[in-house]
Structures are given as C-alpha cells and as structure tokens.
Amino acid sequence: MRKQLPPEMLARDSRFVRTSIMDQILDPRNRKISERTIGPAKLAPGRPASADRARNLMHGIFTGEIQALEGAGRTMFDFDETEAPFALKLDMARQCWDEARHVEISIKLGEWMGTEIGEFTEATFLYEAACAPDPVLRLCGVNRALEGLAIDVFNTMKEFGDVSGDPVLEFCEDWMLADEVTHVKMGSDWLRRLTADDPERLERALDFQRTVDKLFSLGGFRGETDENPVHLARKLREMAGFSTTEIDEIAELSELARAEGKAAVEAAGSA
C-alpha cells in the first residue's frame, strides 16, 4: 500500500464533491458582501438563515471527521517504529476509533438537521495538514491545529444547540468535544516526548503549527469577535494543554488571517 497518500487519492464515493479554497476566495460576491452590513457573523440561532448555516457547518464537521480519521490512520501507517514509536501508533489507533465514531455521530446529526451526505461540498485542507513527512509535524498539524479547530467548532455548535433548545445537538457535540480535548493533549504530550532532545525539531514543528493555525482561521472564520462565525474556546483549549500564550498567539494569527482574507477579497475584486 502506498505511503504518503496525497489528498486527491482519498477514497470517496459519488456523493462527495470537492471544492477548493481558491474558488471561494475568488467568488466575485465576496467583495459585495463585505460592503453590506448583514450583522454579526457569529453562528447563533438568532442570526438570519441560522438553520442552513448550521447545517452547512455540520456537514463540514462530518467531512472534517473523515479527514481526521484518515490523517491519524496515515500517521500510524506511514512511519516505521524508528520514526514513530509503537506507543504513538497505538495512540493514533485509539484516535482513529474516536474519529470513526465521530463520523457516525456526524452522519446521524446531519440526518437530524435534515442534511444528506454530500449535500455540501468538501474541502480537503484539513487532510493536507496531515501530509507532512515528519511525524512530529503531523502531530502539530493534526492533533494540535486540526483538533484544536475541532474544539472551537464543536464548542460553537454545542452553544448553538444549547441556545436553540436542541438537546440532541448539544449532547452529541459535548461528547465529541470531550474526545477532541484528549486528542489535542495526546498531540502535545507526544510533541514534548519526541523533541525532548531536539529543540530545532520542536521549533520547526511549532512553526508548522502556526502556519496551519493561520490557514485554519480561514480568513476570519475563527476568532474572538462577532465578526467570526466560530469562536476560540479558550477554557477548553487550556484543558487540552494549550498555554495562555499559545492561545493568544492563535487569536493573533486568526486576526491576521481575517485581515489578509479581506485584502485578498479586495484584490480579487479589483483585478
């Protein structure tokens, strides 16, 4: 079986339709929307079209879970035991078990919210963060950045369920959220262990994580203001082992990503 599987080779059936971030950035409507005041972007039941926005995000969670499963699975398979110790692979196997369960929960939640598999498109940027050739970078990309994003998204959806009175959504998101906290912690622990005698490798990994965290902020998708649909879950990130400094840094990266996203939209509009 091939090692280092590229995103275009991921197995999907005919229900799934791929999209690229570039298509979304170059959409000519973006600039016009930014000229409108359509209220805070934060996902909340009291916002316009909140049901369809929540359904769309839930489908994104579903495809994200598939990619997290694939990322953890590849880390288990792509490296020999000199590169990735057996105990790390065992943790990745446990994570795969969790992610597979999350995929199933996400499918059920999608059905509950009236969404069909493949109703919305799939972007593979999450999996792309899991394609680094160094397992330490993978841990940073998948367990700390991707799973960290999952904490923020799940917490936002849990709040949405709570405020809207949807007991199923709130309950399911809370359970998945608990798993994500352990996945981030697992990544942080292994990062420390594998780089204990190699500060340069640690710095490379943290640099990679900064890049991925900025990418995952998706031009303002995540942040700490009402302009961000998904909010940084500070308390839960602290439980997962992120320091306050690290969380502050992600908040700054998110703000930077928002500003750069806005500039890209304006540049695309004037081109």
Added chain:
Amino acid sequence: MTIVSIVPEQFTLVEFDAERVKAIAAEVAKSVAFPSDVDIHIEVDEVLPAPLNSSQADYLEGRADLWFTGGAFEDTHKGRNIDEVLTRCGLGASLLRVKDRISGGFEDAPNDSEISERQRALWDAYADGRLTRIEGFVIREPRRRYVYRLECGFNDVADAAYDQLWASDATTWADLLEIEARLIEADPTERGAKPSVRRISLRQTQ
C-alpha cells in the same frame, strides 16, 4: 395571462439566466394553480450566497411580490450556478403563500417583513406540505422540519403542530395564530426577531 418580471434582468455575479428563472416561475404558477390574472414580480439579491437562504412572498398592489437571496436558488455543489429543483420549490412555496394571501384564508396576514420567525416557520410547513402533494416538486422534508423546530421548539407539542400543518390543505391565518399560542404555552422561550437581510440590503444599496 400571468406576466412574470424579474430583477435583475441580467445577473452579473452569479451564472443565473433571468429568462430561465422567469420560465420556471411561469411553469410553477401553473402547477400550483396560481391565479392567471395576477402578475408575478421576482427580485433576486444575487450578492447573498448559500447558505444565507432567505425569501419573502407578499401580495402588493395586485401582484405577487417575491424576493429571494441568490442562495435560495444556488446549487450547493457548484457555487454561483442555479439549482432548478431548488428554484422550483422556492418559487412554488412562495406562490402558494401569495395565493393564501389573495383568497386562501390569509387575507389579513401581515406582510412577510412583519410576521415573526415562528409564524413564518408554521406557514412554511403548511406550504411545503402542500407542495409535496403536487407533482414536480422535490421537497426535503427533514430540512423543513429542522428549520421549523429551531423556530417553534424541540418538543412534542411543536412536532404535533408540524404534522398537522404538513398534512393540511386548508389552514387559515387565524388557525396559524391559534397554533402559535399553543406553541408558546409549550415553550415560552423568547425568540427575538432576526434581522432581515433584505431590509438591511436595501438600505445599504440605496
């Protein structure tokens, strides 16, 4: 003979064909037995994409006045392109609601910009339920149910009302207000009015 008009006459931000939308509206009007002596005016705000889906359907100055975000007609697989199945359903539900306003027991209902989200959810369930019984419309019932529950509550009283509306062919605005009162009794959670993307949009573009 119904005359269908549309704004904009040419779309510039999305790949919608205005003539095709008008043709679909004319077909749908026949399918839902919309009065042939009432003209239809459609406005599509092409700036607002899916999933920012929203619509309004009023009877103003003797014509059907329909407003949609572009997202309400948009193909979720191929952004900026039209999904004709979705477009048919959106137009069908809106025309049924205007028909309700003309002579279907909703003559005294306020305009869409003035009704509550809960009232709108109840009326949409009534409209979509009828559409499923007309040939040529593919309604995603689970989506409608979820939108409804978000506005009307996740409880047995709300679910029973939904089933009642879905199966009904003769509900009135007075019936709908009576149902709304039952729902509020079952779930008194205050659901504030959502800002209208249409109202804000118009103010911004003027």
